[in-house]
Amino acid sequence: xxxxxxxxxxxxxxxxxxxxxxxxxxxxxxxxxxxxxxxxxxxxxxxxxxxxxxxxxxxxxxxxxxxxxxxxxxxxxxxxxxxxxxxxxxxxxxxxxxxxxxxxxxxxxxxxxxxxxxxxxxxxxxxxxxxxxxxxxxxxxxxxxxxxxxxxxxxxxxxxxxxxxxxxxxxxxxxxxxxxxxxxxxxxxxxxxxxxxxxxxxxxxxxxxxxxxxxxxxxxxxxxxxxxxxxxxxxxxxxxxxxxxxxxxxxxxxxxxxxxxxxxxxxxxxxxxxx
Numbered sequence: 001x002x003x004x005x006x007x008x009x010x011x012x013x014x015x016x017x018x019x020x021x022x023x024x025x026x027x028x029x030x031x032x033x034x035x036x037x038x039x040x041x042x043x044x045x046x047x048x049x050x051x052x053x054x055x056x057x058x059x060x061x062x063x064x065x066x067x068x069x070x071x072x073x074x075x076x077x078x079x080x081x082x083x084x085x086x087x088x089x090x091x092x093x094x095x096x097x098x099x100x101x102x103x104x105x106x107x108x109x110x111x112x113x114x115x116x117x118x119x120x121x122x123x124x125x126x127x128x129x130x131x132x133x134x135x136x137x138x139x140x141x142x143x144x145x146x147x148x149x150x151x152x153x154x155x156x157x158x159x160x161x162x163x164x165x166x167x168x169x170x171x172x173x174x175x176x177x178x179x180x181x182x183x184x185x186x187x188x189x190x191x192x193x194x195x196x197x198x199x200x201x202x203x204x205x206x207x208x209x210x211x212x213x214x215x216x217x218x219x220x221x222x223x224x225x226x227x228x229x230x231x232x233x234x235x236x237x238x239x240x241x242x243x244x245x246x247x248x249x250x251x252x253x254x255x256x257x258x259x260x261x262x263x264x265x266x267x268x269x270x271x272x273x274x275x
Contacts, residue, residue: 001026001062001126001228004262008117010064012102014039015084015111021063023080026124026227027115028057030272039084041115044227047244051268058272059265062124065114069096077133077228084111120267123249126223128212128259130160131233133225136257139174140193140209149198150183159190159211160233168236170215171195172253176207182251184215210253214261219248230261244269 001024015021016031016039026044031037032055033048041060048054071080086092092109100112118124130137140156150171161169169185171193183195193211213236214221220243222231237243245266253259268274 001124002064003062003116003118003122004125005123006119006121006264008061008119008122010114010116012067012100012104012112013041013115014104015113016042017084017087017111019043019084021066021082021084021111021113022074022077022225022228023063023066024228025063025079025225026223027060027063027113029060030056030058032057038087041113043225044223046222046224046226047242050241051243051245051266053274056272056274057269059118059269061115061117063113064116065099067097067100067112067114069098079228082111082113086111118265120265120270123262123264125260125262127229128214128232128251128253128261129224129229131224131231133228134257137210137212137232137253137259139256140211142176142203142205142207142209145204146199146202149200149202150193150195151198153187153189153192153194154203155192156209157191159193161190161211161213161235163190163235164188164193164211165213165236165238167196168213168215168219168238170212170251170253172210172212172251173199173203174208174210174254176203177201178203178207180254182216182253185211210259212251212253212259214246214248214251216248216251219246219263220244221246230263232259
């Protein structure tokens with residue numbers, strides 16, 4: 001992830017002494033379940049409770065640098081990372097650190113990360129993946145043709161979601177006569193997509209689609225990784241449990257493995273004490 005509009009300041013922050021931190025990771029200044037934490041920032045955990053009202057996390061920013069001289073890259077995500085569990089003298093001194101500024105002197109060997117701050121006005125570009133990092137949303141292939149632009153359901157293989165939700169999902173036509181177009185989904189069956197606003201042309205057998213549990217405007221999503229991607233495998237909820245509330249400006253579902261959303265968090269998430 002990275003901040004594309006409305007960046008706050010950048011600053012160096014101490015880690016918690018136990019977590020793994022990745023470049024492009026969302027971090028919180030409050031640990032899950034309102035717990036105090038060592039250091040200043042922790043990876044953003046999955047939401048618990050409606051709008052994270054069980055965890056009360058406050059998203060602080062995105063990791064934009066790590067204070068190591070020789071970067072290490074995770075073989076699964078290909079992202080630069082560091083394990084924050086360097087709290088003893090020996091472990092801190094075993095890895096050469098560099099680059100820290102602000103309140104930390106350059107020779108401080110503790111694990112530090114540079115944070116690009118986010119505010120309620122910040123827009124974040126985030127990848128959309130299915131359940132695990134690097135897994136693209138499932139490509140759907142039509143097994144029946146449309147008769148009325150998709151207002152009546154057509155058939156496909158199963159989407160990542162176990163079910164759709166009326167007016168809370170997006171269907172993108174990737175190939176076929178409606179290629180490049182987006183419509184809000186109304187279907188509840190994950191093998192029979194349908195829309196309220198018709199596609200202009202009747203799609204054919206073999207046309208392909210991507211169907212995700214979010215849409216332009218207000219959406220509820222789960223952020224996995226931790227703090228690395230929007231999960232396309234979970235059913236959206238209106239006001240339910242285990243979701244973050246976000247506003248999406250743009251979805252781009254055109255290329256497999258490069259799907260993303262541009263979004264900002266709802267203001268509620270920036271209050272440490274909320275109900």
